[in-house]
Amino acid sequence: MPFKFDVHDRSVYREPAPIDQDSPFQSMMERFDIAAEILELNPGFYEYLCRPARVFMTSVPVVMDTGHVKVFDGIRVIHNNVLGPSKGGIRYAPDVTLSEVKALAAWMTWKCAVVDVPFGGAKGGVVCNPSEMSPGELERLTRRYTSDMFNVFGPDRDIPAPDMNTNEQIMAWILDTYSMHSRRTENAVVTGKPVALGGSEGRHEATGRGVMTVTLAALEQIDRSPSDCTVAVQGFGNVGSVAAQLLQEQGCTVVAVSDVTGGYYNADGLDIPAVQQYVKENGGSLEDYTEATHITNEELLTLDVDVLVPAAKEDQITKSIAEDMQARVVVEGANGPTVPAADDILNEKGVLVVPDILANAGGVTVSYFEWVQDRQGYFWSLKRVNKRLKRTMTDAFNRVYETAEKHDTSLRIGAYVVGVSKVAEALRLRGIYA
Numbered sequence: 198m199p200f201k202f203d204v205h206d207r208s209v210y211r212e213p214a215p216i217d218q219d220s221p222f223q224s225m226m227e228r229f230d231i232a233a234e235i236l237e238l239n240p241g242f243y244e245y246l247c248r249p250a251r252v253f254m255t256s257v258p259v260v261m262d263t264g265h266v267k268v269f270d271g272i273r274v275i276h277n278n279v280l281g282p283s284k285g286g287i288r289y290a291p292d293v294t295l296s297e298v299k300a301l302a303a304w305m306t307w308k309c310a311v312v313d314v315p316f317g318g319a320k321g322g323v324v325c326n327p328s329e330m331s332p333g334e335l336e337r338l339t340r341r342y343t344s345d346m347f348n349v350f351g352p353d354r355d356i357p358a359p360d361m362n363t364n365e366q367i368m369a370w371i372l373d374t375y376s377m378h379s380r381r382t383e384n385a386v387v388t389g390k391p392v393a394l395g396g397s398e399g400r401h402e403a404t405g406r407g408v409m410t411v412t413l414a415a416l417e418q419i420d421r422s423p424s425d426c427t428v429a430v431q432g433f434g435n436v437g438s439v440a441a442q443l444l445q446e447q448g449c450t451v452v453a454v455s456d457v458t459g460g461y462y463n464a465d466g467l468d469i470p471a472v473q474q475y476v477k478e479n480g481g482s483l484e485d486y487t488e489a490t491h492i493t494n495e496e497l498l499t500l501d502v503d504v505l506v507p508a509a510k511e512d513q514i515t516k517s518i519a520e521d522m523q524a525r526v527v528v529e530g531a532n533g534p535t536v537p538a539a540d541d542i543l544n545e546k547g548v549l550v551v552p553d554i555l556a557n558a559g560g561v562t563v564s565y566f567e568w569v570q571d572r573q574g575y576f577w578s579l580k581r582v583n584k585r586l587k588r589t590m591t592d593a594f595n596r597v598y599e600t601a602e603k604h605d606t607s608l609r610i611g612a613y614v615v616g617v618s619k620v621a622e623a624l625r626l627r628g629i630y631a
């Protein structure tokens with residue numbers, strides 16, 4: 198007999214397996230639960246999707262420049278691969294945790310489904326502080342981690358990419374190590390690699406470009422022109438710096454940017470290419486930038502701007518920050534920057550939040566294009582990549598917007614409904630828990 202879902206009977210859900218309280222994973226689950234209820238999700242599917250499919254942990258020994266051996270914890274979580282090989286970046290950070298990587302992997306599952314990319318979701322992390330490591334130490338760490346994950350990674354299995362503190366060079370070392378073990382060049386095993394090694398034109402800028410595209414779509418919905426809008430961007434790395442640059446090119450006035458050293462504000466607008474040049478010459482940091490007033494990251498988040506782009510890390514927009522926020526539109530370049538308790542406040546205030554699993558999906562979209570090009574051995578022009586990226590992001594925005602309107606809910610829940618329903622349909626067709 199087919200299962201009948203009762204939205205009022207929470208006991209239909211068996212006790213969900215390891216859910217970390219007060220963690221990014223819990224933040225993901227709170228939104229997933231709402232979407233599951235709207236979709237009347239089959240409880241078997243619910244149980245399967247509220248935990249990762251597979252978790253890999255490894256101890257990564259590295260000979261440091263001093264000659265001593267230091268052991269790092271390496272993680273790879275595959276949340277789901279029902280739509281295709283799992284996909285997701287690798288994060289190097291001193292505070293990365295298993296719970297965080299589990300959440301990031303689940304977000305990848307929903308994100309790929311939202312932009313209709315045939316991948317599942319995964320994420321990796323290594324607990325290390327790259328700012329205190331030499332290039333040689335980082336290379337040895339990356340190669341050993343890749344070696345340990347040789348049976349996990351693969352062009353048809355699980356395909357890593359960059360995330361916080363990882364870049365094209367690190368992807369090149371992954372490609373080389375994996376290829377050495379395979380006895381052949383496997384450039385489709387990783388994306389976000391240098392163009393010279395089979396990387397895609399436009400991947401470096403793709404996440405920021407996608408942020409720009411959905412920002413323009415959101416502004417159109419509220420009848421605002423970019424040239425009348427001020428913008429603040431938290432985080433000035435791959436995502437934040439490109440988003441700031443492209444939004445400025447579209448006519449927005451970018452009044453504030455920030456990084457770990459704090460925020461930099463100029464009411465007349467910052468010259469973003471000049472800020473990028475400063476960061477390049479200043480060891481990757483905004484510290485001591487003089488053409489602006491120094492503010493804190495909290496002050497940046499609560500500035501009186503039209504658009505706020507959090508592009509640093511999780512849990513930045515807390516309940517109290519949300520209460521003080523003045524932005525009209527929030528476009529989540531980062532994964533998980535807003536805690537669930539802040540969602541309600543922002544919704545009540547009428548803030549239009551373009552959620553992470555839609556807003557920052559430009560990166561994985563062009564990673565998909567890169568993987569397709571590698572497998573075909575035929576490479577596209579930058580113009581073609583950007584045109585297809587724009588189409589993918591615009592279609593996804595419209596799909597999410599319509600879904601949110603249909604269910605009278607936020608864009609965030611609309612995006613989860615789009616993502617979860619696609620994965621659930623694939624599960625049903627494949628016969629898992631049907």
Ligand SMILES: NC(=O)C1=CN([C@@H]2O[C@H](COP(=O)(O)OP(=O)(O)OC[C@H]3O[C@@H](n4cnc5c(N)ncnc54)[C@H](O)[C@@H]3O)[C@@H](O)[C@H]2O)C=CC1
Binds near residue numbers: 359509510530557558
């Ligand atoms: N690189 C990519 O293609 C994608 C990245 N993302 C997400 O975007 C976010 C940023 O990633 P990337 O730009 O790649 O990293 P990144 O390592 O290039 O840059 C991170 C930036 O955030 C700043 N930052 C770190 N902690 C901060 C804090 N507490 N307050 C203010 N700024 C802080 C850093 O100083 C740096 O400027 C992450 O949440 C990542 O998961 C999402 C989709 C794709």
Ligand SMILES: O=C(O)CCC(=O)C(=O)O
Binds near residue numbers: 284532
């Ligand atoms: O490009 C990719 O494959 C994944 C990028 C990523 O880690 C993310 O979207 O959070």
